[in-house]
Amino acid sequence: MPSPHSRLSATAAAEPRAYCGRLGVPVTVFAPAKVNLYLHVLGRRDDGYHLLDSLVAFADIGDRVTAAPAAALSLTVGGPEAASLARVGGDKLVLRAARLLAERGGVEAGAALTLDKILPVAAGIGGGSADAAAALRALNELWGEPLGAAELAALGLGLGADVPACLAGRPVWVGGIGERIERAPALPPCGIVLANPRRPLLTPDVFRARQGPFGGPGRFTPMPQDAAALAAVLALRGNGLTEAAVRLVPEIARVLERLERLPGALLARMSGSGATCFALFVDRAAAASAAEMLARTEPGWWVEAGGLLSGMAAEGGPAVLPP
Numbered sequence: 001m002p003s004p005h006s007r008l009s010a011t012a013a014a015e016p017r018a019y020c021g022r023l024g025v026p027v028t029v030f031a032p033a034k035v036n037l038y039l040h041v042l043g044r045r046d047d048g049y050h051l052l053d054s055l056v057a058f059a060d061i062g063d064r065v066t067a068a069p070a071a072a073l074s075l076t077v078g079g080p081e082a083a084s085l086a087r088v089g090g091d092k093l094v095l096r097a098a099r100l101l102a103e104r105g106g107v108e109a110g111a112a113l114t115l116d117k118i119l120p121v122a123a124g125i126g127g128g129s130a131d132a133a134a135a136l137r138a139l140n141e142l143w144g145e146p147l148g149a150a151e152l153a154a155l156g157l158g159l160g161a162d163v164p165a166c167l168a169g170r171p172v173w174v175g176g177i178g179e180r181i182e183r184a185p186a187l188p189p190c191g192i193v194l195a196n197p198r199r200p201l202l203t204p205d206v207f208r209a210r211q212g213p214f215g216g217p218g219r220f221t222p223m224p225q226d227a228a229a230l231a232a233v234l235a236l237r238g239n240g241l242t243e244a245a246v247r248l249v250p251e252i253a254r255v256l257e258r259l260e261r262l263p264g265a266l267l268a269r270m271s272g273s274g275a276t277c278f279a280l281f282v283d284r285a286a287a288a289s290a291a292e293m294l295a296r297t298e299p300g301w302w303v304e305a306g307g308l309l310s311g312m313a314a315e316g317g318p319a320v321l322p323p
Contacts, residue, residue: 026068027141031134032058032309033119033194034126034166035278036271037230038237040215049161049177050207053217055184055234056165056174059192059278061306063118063131065094067138070112073098079117081127088121088200097132097159101139104155105146111139120302122200124245124272126162133166153181162272170309173219185223186310188230191287195259195294196276196302197251206273209244227282231266234280238269245274252277258298262290276302283307 035057042051063079075098077091085091094115101107113135119127133156140147147155156163161178171184218237224230246252252275259268259279264286268279281287284307291305 024069026066027138028064028066029134029138029141030062030169031065031119031127031130031166032060032062032169033276034130034162034272035059035192035194035308036124036239037234037269038218039239039241039272040218040237041210041240042217043214045177050210051176052174052178053215053219054174055171055219057171057187058169058309059194059306060309061118061192061194061304063127063134064116065131065134065138066114066116067135067142068112068114069142070110072110073102073113074110075113075115077115077117079115081117081120084121085115085117091115093128093132093159094135097135097156097163098139100155100158101136101143101147101152104151105140105143107143107146109143111142113138118304120196120198120200120276122202123196123276123302124201124203124270124274125194125276126166126272129160129162130166132156132159133163133169136163136167185221187308188224188226189283189310190227190230190308191281191284192306192308193259193262193265193279193281193287193291193294194271194276194302194304194306195255195278195298197249197255198300198302199249199251199275201245201249201273201275203273205248206241206244209248210241211244215240227280228266231280234267234269239271241273242270245270249275251275255301258294262294264290280308 037055037057039054044050075095153164156167157179164181165172165174171187173182173184255277256268264281265279270277287305291303295303
């Protein structure tokens with residue numbers, strides 16, 4: 001495993017003439033793991049993009065992005081997944097987000113960005129999108145909010161289909177190709193275990209491999225009031241990309257099987273396009289106990305335990321939602 005103290009750097013070519021910051025105080029924003037509690041593929045547009053229906057939640061497991069005043073734009077990446085991110089060039093999305101925000105907002109300031117990378121890359125839990133969204137929120141705060149919520153959401157969509165949901169940072173219904181975001185009710189308290197077999201899986205590959213008929217919408221009301229009731233409702237729904245993902249990475253089937261057999265597991269499912277899968281539990285304590293057991297028996301996997309965030313996930317400001 002890469003050292004948590006490894007560091008990688010990248011600096012923007014253009015250096016702004018000045019830097020500023022709200023009281024000169026660095027801004028840190030949490031970039032939580034995105035979890036598709038269900039994901040239905042409804043159809044495919046003529047341009048190749050797929051139409052989705054999903055309930056997206058966030059876990060209290062994730063990365064952190066800090067933006068500090070500086071004369072130029074730079075990014076330093078650390079944490080246990082820093083080397084993995086460097087191998088796939090995922091840090092470029094954070095810098096791209098920063099440059100776009102500066103351009104759209106007419107900002108001449110720089111910033112020193114630091115990314116503490118905890119989430120695995122190409123894993124179906126929105127790590128890169130969450131990092132880009134956190135960078136946008138941190139820089140927008142640092143630079144005095146040059147863009148409003150709607151403008152920030154529109155900019156985020158240009159970076160990736162998952163970025164608008166990650167900007168929201170709270171439970172949302174997702175439609176269209178990811179651009180239609182609607183606030184979902186608060187979730188009941190739930191523990192969660194995330195597990196990844198250390199096999200990166202690119203989202204476009206999974207969509208290309210998908211076969212068979214399309215599904216229907218899965219939205220429901222009211223929101224269940226406890227973890228067991230939520231799991232029961234979700235059991236009637238699914239992830240329309242699982243079959244394709246398993247064909248590409250057969251280990252996903254084993255991850256799901258192991259999660260289903262964990263003591264106290266209420267539901268096991270793949271998130272997004274994989275390969276990360278999750279299991280829901282009645283609380284964080286049950287999830288932590290199960291994750292400890294799984295990590296002992298599967299030492300090569302990435303395994304983390306925590307809880308679902310019922311409302312706003314991000315630190316340092318309100319959730320950002322399109323109008």
